[in-house]
Amino acid sequence: MIKFYSSLLLILFALTSCSKSYKIKGVSSVSSLDGKMLFLKVAKEGKWVNVDSAEVVHGEFSMKGSVDSVQMVSLFMDDENIMPMVLEGGSIEINISNTKLTVKGTPLNDKLYAFVEKKASMDARSEELGHKEAKMILDGVDPAEINVILTKESDQLSNEMNSYVKSFIAENYENVLGPGVFLMMCSNFPYPLMTPAMEDIVKNAPDSFKNNPLIKEYVSKAHDNMQSIQEHQMMQQNEQQAAMISQKQPAASIAH
Structure with a gap:
């Protein structure tokens, strides 16, 4: 019985670990991306922090790893933010073309x-x-x-x-x-x-x-x-009103 529960716990641990593992497979038809490094970055305390990276080789790139929690991230080429995506457990497919950017394969x-x-x-x-x-x-x-x-x-x-x-x-x-x-x-x-x-x-x-x-x-x-x-708008209104009053004052004094 103890052996059975130990085996069950190992299976559950393995399943839990897999659910937090991600595997990204990317395809690009944009020739200028070949040889470039792509970076997954997450925003933290006002800065973009690297999470993962990969080189585009013959129009393909891949990344894999694990995450402690689901994160909203962005795919960057150098300092250029290319597209948003969710980093979550599962197999993620990215397709980059001149007309369309898509990410699919996981629920979010x-x-x-x-x-x-x-x-x-x-x-x-x-x-x-x-x-x-x-x-x-x-x-x-x-x-x-x-x-x-x-x-x-x-x-x-x-x-x-x-x-x-x-x-x-x-x-x-x-x-x-x-x-x-x-x-x-x-x-x-x-x-x-x-x-x-x-x-x-x-x-x-x-x-x-x-x-x-x-x-x-x-x-x-x-x-x-x-x-x-x-x-600022209130200051401008006050200045306009003051200008209008100052323009009327000479006419009023002459009439008097």
Whole structure:
């Protein structure tokens, strides 16, 4: 009996160990990547820290190792951030081409790149509005009518995108995809800012999301920036009001 339990514990330990092991197989059709070193990096305390690396040889590269916990990481070539991914137990497949970047093979990576693909299709629809505007102008449509039509479509698409991003993050509050995608969306701004949609995401999030160090740092910096912007706008308004008053004062004294 003791021997049976010992064997069972060894099997369980082996299974547990395998679940934390990762194996990455990458394929690249981008010829300029051949001979280059690729690095997996994780953000820690405001810095990118190397986790693993591999050389691209004849369009292929591979990595393997183990992780203590699931991590949101990025694949880098030198200092260039190529693509985000999740480092989790299992076999991970990366495909890099000039037109598409994909990661698949594990649950969270499949989920992440389903999101990336859908978000990309929405972005493409947004870009298409510009082409539609040019076509309508060439067709002689009244500019006022064009503005009404495109504003309505743009607002609808923006609401759809915000709703999709918010729901995806909310569904993944408790795993690395929630904070990871939130910060991906934030990276589109030139500096940390909080939109109403982002405020809703944080407001409705559980403590595990709010207390994520990267989220806390971003939100804190964003609120500081928003306060600075409001103070600057208020200063400008006060200066404009003071200028208007000073312009009126001579006319008032002459009339007197």
